[in-house]
Ligand SMILES: [Zn+2]
């Protein structure tokens with residue numbers, strides 16, 4: 001018991017019964033012992049076990065030596081073993097390799113790739129009768145193997161529309177930024193950007209969380225603009241411990257933010273507000289934007305921290321930070337329903 005908590009405990013004794021005190025003590029101690037931390041990681045990476053150019057050992061070394069706390073190895077239709085890698089490079093609360101697979105399927109000419117995070121076994125591509133059916137069947141197969149599914153690069157091969165993605169059930173995660181140079185994050189030719197697709201999906205009342213990932217394949221082709229290099233997009237996950245289930249379950253409940261370079265010192269949501277504090281660099285300026293239904297700009301703040309106060313009719317609220325050199329961060333949407341009168 002710290003000295004700081006003692007006056008509060010005395011207050012609790014004065015105000016309530018012994019049982020109330022015990023509940024209070026439990027709550028304080030639990031929050032002290034298990035204070036969540038932010039862990040930086042990448043959920044989409046390839047090695048020579050599929051079409052990457054580097055051995056798993058070198059891939060893991062790259063992420064560990066570049067300030068990440070976890071990486072998921074997601075080879076195409078291969079479950080790369082992580083036990084030996086964790087024995088070599090894992091370190092309690094410092095670094096973790098998490099098992100994964102990019103379940104690689106298609107419908108006609110459309111590539112349909114769904115990551116399985118921390119599955120218990122290899123999942124084979126399931127096929128199906130439409131693009132939505134293929135994704136749905138693979139999502140269910142991933143769930144059946146205790147994995148967490150995330151739909152990858154919807155506009156690679158112009159494979160999936162917002163309308164199609166919104167029909168998939170038992171799905172919480174999809175990529176809004178992928179670092180591969182051929183995945184069309186920004187849309188084009190009448191197809192909206194992945195971020196605009198996200199707003200379309202959320203505006204239908206379907207809650208999906210948006211991931212930024214590397215989809216790194218090439219750790220050696222430094223001067224090749226067609227290479228898919230690491231360090232492009234990542235997530236910061238808020239979890240109690242650096243353990244596979246703690247990380248993937250935090251992702252699944254939206255307790256993370258995505259980034260291509262902007263970092264946050266803090267992010268907090270209460271019943272009435274959403275507040276962001278940007279970790280500013282001296283050479284940059286920032287715009288913090290709060291976005292609601294149909295991608296509407298609800299509020300823009302030029303100062304950090306920035307607080308948005310919920311009105312109740314926004315449908316959802318999410319925040320995006322725009323940095324003056326093009327870097328971004330995206331927080332996850334919070335569904336806002338008007339209180340019944
Ligand atoms: Zn892919």
Ligand SMILES: [Zn+2]
Pocket residue numbers: 044045046102215
């Ligand atoms: Zn990939």
